[in-house]
Amino acid sequence: MEGDEAVFGESTAGDKMKEAFAECYLSVLACEEEGGRKRCELFRELPDKQEYPDYYELIAQPIASSIALSDIRTRGSSNYYKDVNAYRSDWKLMFNNPRAYNREDSWVCIDAGEMEKVFDAAFDRVTVGSGLPGAAPAAPAG
Secondary structure (H helix, E strand, O other): OOOOOOOEEEEEHHHHHHHHHHHHHHHOOOOOOOOOOOOHHOOOOOOOOOOOOHHHHHHOOOHHHHHHHHHHHHHHHOOOOOOOOHHHHHHHHHHHHHHHHOOOOOOHHHHHHHHHHHHHHHHHHOOOOOOOOOOOOOOOOO
16 A cells, blocks of 8 residues: 555545546536537636636636646646645536626626536535545435
């Protein structure tokens, strides 16, 4: 066993977290509206600072899918996250920022909400009861 990391069968906890994070990432990436448009496309880059200077005054921690889909993917496939909740927090920040800036009925907020539903379902599916650091325990049977 390497370092202090727990071993799950043949894989370390870190390997299991990386697998779980990859599944969440791919689920969000695949999220589409009925017409086939990928919802994550709207979040690939941060708003232009010249066009939306007020965004950067209002939003304390700007994050976009370009960060989520590259940095969070990179972080998720490395040992950056020490528990599953830190990973979830980065995604939640990306989903919540449009809500702070845009109207609730805007397509940006709607897409964020739909991606969040997909993320939450995938996250719960791969983490609850997994024994991964920070993961919720399995619901008691019965």
